[in-house]
Structure formats: structure tokens, C-alpha cells
Amino acid sequence: MLLRRISPLLSGLQIPNRLAARMPGSCPQACVAWASSCLYSKDTSSSGSGANSRNSTSCQRWAYTTTGALLGLGSILLYRSREQKLAEDNQESASGSHMVPPSSSDLKSSVPRSYPVYTLKEVQHHRTLADGIWVTLGKDVFDITEFVDLHPGGNRILLAAGGSLEPFWAMYGVHNQKHVIEILSAYKIGELSPEEQAAGPADLSDPYAQDPPRHPALKVNSMKPFNAEPPAEMLTEAYITPNAFFFKRNHLPVPRLDPASYRLEVGGRMGSPSLFLSLEELKTHFPRHEVMATLQCAGNRRSEMNAVKPVKGLDWGIAAIGNAKWAGAQLRDVLVAAGYKEGEAGALHVQFEGLDRDLAGTGYGASIPYHIAMSSDHDVLLVYEMNGEELPLDHGFPLRVIVPGVVGARNVKWLGRILVSTEESQSHWQQNDYKGFSPSVDWDTVDFSVSPAIQELPVQSAITDPQPGTLVAGEDGKITVKGYAWSGGGREVVRVDVSLDGGSTWHVANLTGEKQTPGRAWAWKLWTLTTPLPAERTELEILCKAVDSSYNVQPDTVAPIWNLRGVLSNAWHRVCVSVMKD
Ligand SMILES: Nc1nc2c(c(=O)[nH]1)N[C@H]1C(S)=C(S)[C@@H](COP(=O)(O)O)O[C@H]1N2
Ligand SMILES: [Mo]
Numbered sequence: 001m002l003l004r005r006i007s008p009l010l011s012g013l014q015i016p017n018r019l020a021a022r023m024p025g026s027c028p029q030a031c032v033a034w035a036s037s038c039l040y041s042k043d044t045s046s047s048g049s050g051a052n053s054r055n056s057t058s059c060q061r062w063a064y065t066t067t068g069a070l071l072g073l074g075s076i077l078l079y080r081s082r083e084q085k086l087a088e089d090n091q092e093s094a095s096g097s098h099m100v101p102p103s104s105s106d107l108k109s110s111v112p113r114s115y116p117v118y119t120l121k122e123v124q125h126h127r128t129l130a131d132g133i134w135v136t137l138g139k140d141v142f143d144i145t146e147f148v149d150l151h152p153g154g155n156r157i158l159l160a161a162g163g164s165l166e167p168f169w170a171m172y173g174v175h176n177q178k179h180v181i182e183i184l185s186a187y188k189i190g191e192l193s194p195e196e197q198a199a200g201p202a203d204l205s206d207p208y209a210q211d212p213p214r215h216p217a218l219k220v221n222s223m224k225p226f227n228a229e230p231p232a233e234m235l236t237e238a239y240i241t242p243n244a245f246f247f248k249r250n251h252l253p254v255p256r257l258d259p260a261s262y263r264l265e266v267g268g269r270m271g272s273p274s275l276f277l278s279l280e281e282l283k284t285h286f287p288r289h290e291v292m293a294t295l296q297c298a299g300n301r302r303s304e305m306n307a308v309k310p311v312k313g314l315d316w317g318i319a320a321i322g323n324a325k326w327a328g329a330q331l332r333d334v335l336v337a338a339g340y341k342e343g344e345a346g347a348l349h350v351q352f353e354g355l356d357r358d359l360a361g362t363g364y365g366a367s368i369p370y371h372i373a374m375s376s377d378h379d380v381l382l383v384y385e386m387n388g389e390e391l392p393l394d395h396g397f398p399l400r401v402i403v404p405g406v407v408g409a410r411n412v413k414w415l416g417r418i419l420v421s422t423e424e425s426q427s428h429w430q431q432n433d434y435k436g437f438s439p440s441v442d443w444d445t446v447d448f449s450v451s452p453a454i455q456e457l458p459v460q461s462a463i464t465d466p467q468p469g470t471l472v473a474g475e476d477g478k479i480t481v482k483g484y485a486w487s488g489g490g491r492e493v494v495r496v497d498v499s500l501d502g503g504s505t506w507h508v509a510n511l512t513g514e515k516q517t518p519g520r521a522w523a524w525k526l527w528t529l530t531t532p533l534p535a536e537r538t539e540l541e542i543l544c545k546a547v548d549s550s551y552n553v554q555p556d557t558v559a560p561i562w563n564l565r566g567v568l569s570n571a572w573h574r575v576c577v578s579v580m581k582d
Pocket of ligand 1: 246247248249250251252295296297298353354355356364365394395396407408409410411412413414415
């Protein structure tokens, strides 16, 4: 049934594509959203190609940035010619290594080279700056000690120290490019022993091989890790976003956890032993709570910021948001069972650790303020059910946190451990990401320690229908505009204003959504406006803006809220369309 509803929707998506050529120039300059949104509307009807073309666009952008940085390094690295390095290395590697005949790649160069041979064990001994940082790729051994400080991804490269780069490159796909390989080759110091190569490389397996299948309608932003959003108009098809079309935002491979042996660890109070809870215990020993809540990624609508000035991050459209009915145990009840009470001395934060890990064993993590975790008014849940179904693998099976009203990033999936602490989570994602900055702060001046971690999100709204660049036909001379609106912190959306003329005149849209308790309005409102098409207009610039229960409003333009990570993008949403004349 669902599919029947969706297929007309998808065929409708081809319209923007056909009209794309008409649009530039016909749209007011202010309509910055158009260009980027149009990129998204490209060919989403054919499952594979649309997703791929978009995927490669955002990947290329990232690749260019990274490659640019890496190429910059090239000149620094050149001084260290292969000959020089070889001379040094041959002197240094007297212990236990023997020379091998030149490899095929060496034969290509004018002077045949031979490299020292190392065992995996020897490589493993080089894991610190003092011992030198060695890594392998295929049969080659590299000493990247001097490169660590220059690595665009920071010292994360240290995770690979003493081992193979392959699984990391599988995880962070941007690396597997000619330029990167060339730069790396300047650091080659040797080769792995042929006997060991015959036994096969350490682990070539794709860390994402266990990722679950996904619906082809999703617009893929990155495959590995998997990040995707539904076509925007799907969001306003139903108040509750179906699980398959709920945006997926993964930083790492999806872990496969056995629900029978799964245990949630809850750190004990004042050093007392941890509490371990099975899934069964979580379901049966604690009352089941249901909460209707909208989840939004901090990067939702980042593409509009990107259109103003490039930002770092996945190029999300307007659909990195969804609404679901979540069911689980209240975090508060579980904390109380572990001995905690309200106003506990020294208890300021509750940290969540995910069981999705990188190859060095570091997992995703985040924290929320203790008082929010302990308050029954905040409805923080340890969720095992999403929209009446078992929590899907992509959304955190078997258990995730849902912190209503708070940015997606704190809603930790595949939850393994809960810790109460004086400090916030020390995780990269709490400390050095998901923070806002002034538009003038750039990557040279940014200091992540000065901005607070994003928790509650600001008021948001967007137009899901019509799509940018489409040709709209009035019905009885009327047009229907649809969208969503939501605000963080339990603030209800009380009004959505829609303009068809770039903001000169406004109409109040009809809001639909479940009645919610004041101060606990966690779920979005969908809105619709049906109004006469303005006469004499061939182009419309449609705008929307929402007002929440604290009378917070959205900013009118993107530029003044631009920030280098492209988070908190909530300016008035602008969509330009053409009007079909009969
Ligand atoms: N363990 C874990 N939890 C996580 C993440 C993750 O990568 N790993 N991503 C976070 C981010 S940034 C967002 S926006 C939400 C996305 O949740 P969803 O994929 O269920 O939509 O999960 C959050 N929780
Ligand atoms: Mo996110």
C-alpha cells in the first residue's frame, strides 16, 4: 500500500529535472536554496543513479578539500626524496631485515630499488611518535611519523599505527585515490615479508559488509558510513515517518548485536559496581513509555549553508529530520534503579556510549545534562521500539537513547553504556563537533572549547511541496504548499507563515499534528496552505517561517548564521517554482 502511494510521488520527482534548465536566472537572487535543492531533486526516481550522482557530488567536494590539503603537503614532502629516505632507512634497518628483489612498481622507475623487508610484528612495534608510526598498505610499509601532524583528519591517523590502512580506507573512503597514494608513497620504507603476504593481509574485510539493506528511495549522502535522507515530499505524506524512510545518520559501521546476550551497563553510583541489564529486563522490569518525538540532525539543511560558502560536512537537504513514536524504558527509571536520585552531588552529565566502533575500538559517544536525564518531564527514553516495530538496525538495535527536543547527535544508538559524571562526554562528537560558531570563524581560528555543545535545537520549518524548480499548475486557480515545522526543547510550533511573493505578503498555514502537553511538544507539525495563485505571475518565490511557543522565529537569511560546520541551518526556507499558464 505504501509503495502504491510512493510511486506516483517518485514519478512526480522527474518534473524538477526536466525543468532544471529553465530555472537559473528566473529566480530572485535571494533564493540561494534553489541551486542546491535542485541538485537534490535530480533523478531520485531511478533508485541507483540519482543516489550515486548526488553521492559523488558531495564526495567529490570533500575529496577536493582533502586532496587540496594533501596536495599542499606534496611540496613539503618532496624534500624527502625516496633516495634520501632509502639511504637512511637502509642504514637504520640493520636489525633482522634482509633485502628483497625490487617489486614490479619499482621496476617502473628508472633506477631499480630494493626495500628492506619487515614482518607484521616489526610493524606493530611502531605505534608511537617515539618509536615511529608505521602503517601498511598492500605489501608496502610506510613510516608516516612526519605526516601525522599534516594529516587533514588530524591524529585520527594514529588509529592505524602499527597496522594496515586498508580497513580505515574502507571506512573513510575518501583516501583511496591516486593523489593520496602518491603522497603516501613518499613515505615508503619497506615491504612486508613475502611469506606473510602469502598468508593474506591482516584484515581486508569491508567493515561495512554487515550493514543492513536499505530502501532504494533514500537519497544517499554517503554509503560508508551510511547517511541518507528520504525525498523531501515523503515527509509530509504522513505525520509519522515510516522507519524505512526515516533519515539515517551513521558515523561508523552498523554493529550486529545479539539481543540475547546484549547487556546495557549503567555505571554505579560513587564507584559502586555497575548495573547490567538485559533487553528482557529493560522491557519487563521498567514501565514501557511511549513518546512521539521528532529527531533532527544538526546538519539538516546544510546544503543551503554550503551554497553561501562551503562548509565541512555531509550535504544534507531538508529531510535529515523525521517523526516517530518511540517506545522504551524511561532513562530516569533506570538511573533510579542504579541508585541515582535528583540533585545528586557531582552528577552533572549523563554520558552514552555506542557499541559502533572504529577499528581502534573507539565508539560513538555523547552526553546530556543530568537534570534532563532525571526529569520525568523530559521523557528521555531507552528505546527498543520505533513506530510499533522492533528498533531497526540502522536506528540503533537493540537499544538507543531518545532525548526529545535535543539534537540528533545526543540520541546515541546501539547503546552500550551509561555513565553519570561531572564532565561532559569526552567523545570527539561532544567536544570537537556539533557546536555553533560566528560566521567569521574559520578552520584556522576555530576553538571548539569556547562553544557549548548543541543540545536543544532552534525553531525550524521547510517546504516539502512543491519542489524547487518545478512547474506548478493551479487547481481552480489555487496552489497548495506543504511542509513541516518543529522546535527544540519541547516548544510547540504555534504558527507557520507562508509567502508566495518572496516575503512581501504572508499567509498563515494550517497546522496538523498530535495535541501535546505544553512544554513537552516533542513532535513536529505538518502544515498546508491552499491559496489562490497570485495573478500575473510566472515565477513564485515561496517562503516559510515558523514561530514557536516562546515566540522564537527563524532568521530570514542564511549568511548571518553561516558556520564552518554547517550546523543549525534554520533560515526561512525558499523555493522557486514556475507557474503553468493555461
Ligand atoms: N552510536 C551512534 N549513535 C548515533 C550516531 C552514530 O553515528 N552512532 N549518530 C548520531 C546522529 S549525528 C544523529 S543525527 C542521529 C541519527 O539517528 P537516526 O539514524 O536514527 O536517524 O543518531 C545519533 N546517534
Ligand atoms: Mo546528526
